[in-house]
Amino acid sequence: MSTFTSAPNPAGGTTGTPTDGRNGTMNATTTETGRRPRLSGMTWLVWRQHRAAFWSILAVTALSVAWMVYQRGQMMDFLDGYGYPAKSLDEAGDRFQEYSRAFSPVSTGLQAVPILFGVFLGAPLLAGDLENGTAKLVAVQSMSRTRWLATKLALAGLVVVVSTGVLSAVFGWWWNPVKSESSVADWTSAEAFNTTGPVPVALTLVSVFGGVAIGVVLRRTLMAMVVTFGFTVAVQLVWAYSIESLGNAVTVTTNKGVMGDNVFPSLPRGAYEIDQSYLTGSGDLVGWSTCSGSQTDAARQACLDKADVVGWSVEYLPMSQMNGMQWFGASILFALTAVVVAFLFFWGRKRLV
Template structure:
């Protein structure tokens, strides 16, 4: 999106000896509309990029510390279940960082997206820009393009750094559950798509309301609603796998073996005819013998368990991100259609 000036080399003649000297080479820099937009929002952009750089550096350091501990402990040959409280500081670090990264879409939506155009519309800057030679579409495209670039670069860097840090212990539910928002929503393409949609949504709210403070308040509610809806539908992005057993339900090895870190969705009794009974059936019996008779009478032969394997995580993330990117594209289209007549 950025326009760069080309480098040029000018030759000048030395009056004394007739030799030529090359002028200093000019470095590429932003110009025109790109320079104007960057200068207008440079404080926010540089703050985001600087905070991202510091956060990435801290996570890289934390990963180095964790790997030193794990190597000394003997992981993965030795299970972390036996490590005791010595690993708890790293678990706490994952929890704190994931919580902080999880609120980034809300923060950027409120403090970057909502005021992006609402401030210009409120103080009259938009009318001044519209009176210049540059078109409204170009102004809007540059605003959205530079903002999107900063958002994508920062969230992608944070996502990659956190994923790299978490990857050695990714299969340990005691560290982070892969299906929870604290892991699923801040790794892979999801944080990029989620933040971009929230920020662009905040921009659209600001364009419609045309008041900065009101737009920020409404965007906060919008961002929270997006998080809630996303969390509700997150697991529906995967394909539930069902595994059954026929060794009864009370034997020691009767329950089906699930893959490591699999998320169990539901479990039921399986009858000889293939029907399913809720796991609470025969629960009210007074003794184990009475329960055995109840299960036998119901012709229960084993378990039926529904789960999501961790191997689906990457596919689920890309499916969810593609939906969010499509919604973002829809909001951007709305902004350009609205901007043709009502932007200023």
């Protein structure tokens, strides 16, 4: 039997293995080392199936990054010429508004990313295969359903992490020089807190994998997208309501009265004020509106003396806690994502066909 080997010919058919023309021996030089790494097997199949969504996400990410880099360059040119931070931006008036206004639309877009990814990437990821019957082909293939599911989730998760991670890092880099300026963005607001650090990644992952789980249960793409929209909006609302609880509030008090100059507590720059109350001599707190109905300062002071008010009590969150609050909140979201993924594998062992 002949042992002649053949190799594919670009034009079709096969050609013999190349040999050295001088002695007939096989040429040791091959093109193997020059080949680029390429996807294969299940990874290639999943990427090809969802390549339109994946490439669209990466392309929009690249364009958004380019825009933010440009905007930061413009802002830094102004700040350097103005003399910030030696000079307060309060004195800049409308001149800085041209640059600060650019934050709002970009931040709004970044806050919408978890919702958009959940609805248009997460919900159809498996629901489409279940609805049109493609998932049934997995059961008759040599590769298991578990591997198919793991590959789908891994590639989608990788695209999400890369995209949101880059967007978060670049937006934080843009905002960081003026992060202490509440006129630009309050650091406890969704505009800044949900668009920097690990929070965008965590919110998007739980939205996407939550959408996948909804699609697996409902098995209808359009219905899954609608329900996922409601789910992701609910996640955003609950998260926004919980931001303040992620930090440890600091309380500062005074005992120099509440009327007059320099009697209100001095808070650190960028601090977020949660609440303020009057402090009584016994240490109790009363609302700051106490005695507000008094017609004159003398009458109000008499009212305050009667209530034994001696100073202010202010509760606030320092900006130094922002990073810790973000990681603490993100860890909760990552844990929730892990629970959803565990459910998907548990459900997929028997019902993902």
